[in-house]
Amino acid sequence: MGEKFFKLQDLRGMLSKNGYKMTPQRKEVLQIFFDNDADPHLSAEEVHEFLKKKDFDFGLATVYRNLELLCTLGILSKVNFDDGCTRYELASTDPKAHQHHHLICLKCKKIIEFEEDLLEGLEEKITKKSGFEIVNHEVKFFGYCKNCKGK
Numbered sequence: 001m002g003e004k005f006f007k008l009q010d011l012r013g014m015l016s017k018n019g020y021k022m023t024p025q026r027k028e029v030l031q032i033f034f035d036n037d038a039d040p041h042l043s044a045e046e047v048h049e050f051l052k053k054k055d056f057d058f059g060l061a062t063v064y065r066n067l068e069l070l071c072t073l074g075i076l077s078k079v080n081f082d083d084g085c086t087r088y089e090l091a092s093t094d095p096k097a098h099q100h101h102h103l104i105c106l107k108c109k110k111i112i113e114f115e116e117d118l119l120e121g122l123e124e125k126i127t128k129k130s131g132f133e134i135v136n137h138e139v140k141f142f143g144y145c146k147n148c149k150g151k
């Protein structure tokens with residue numbers, strides 16, 4: 001717990017710090033992630049669809065370019081759930097924070113966030129044994145969610 005994520009008001013500062021200007025496209029693409037906090041992992045196509053519903057027709061290539069820029073700035077991060085589709089989610093404001101874990105339901109394909117790290121002991125062991133310095137990890141658990149389990 002305790003992960004703090006980027007907010008819309010952080011965008012202007014992050015853009016200007018890196019030599020970019022605020023544009024309606026950049027703002028609205030990011031806004032989609034705040035509008036959809038129930039489903040925080042969105043593909044470029046999904047972001048494009050949500051924008052269309054709000055009467056913003058930026059074109060898929062523009063949406064994609066802006067998503068990539070928001071990743072470069074560290075506001076979004078890319079997640080891949082092995083289904084051939086790249087998704088994006090809001091990044092943590094703490095550069096030292098490790099990625100939360102993802103629980104992927106094999107039946108309904110729902111992706112559940114699991115916020116606790118719980119790997120500190122394992123990380124320590126790995127570092128001790130191999131001298132490897134761990135800065136992050138990407139952990140996916142595959143199985144069945146509460147609703148699909150036992151069906």
Ligand SMILES: [Zn+2]
Pocket residue numbers: 098117119120123137
């Ligand atoms: Zn960790």
Ligand SMILES: [Zn+2]
Pocket residue numbers: 105106107108109110144145146147148149
């Ligand atoms: Zn399920």
Ligand SMILES: [Zn+2]
Pocket residue numbers: 040041079089100102113
């Ligand atoms: Zn996530």
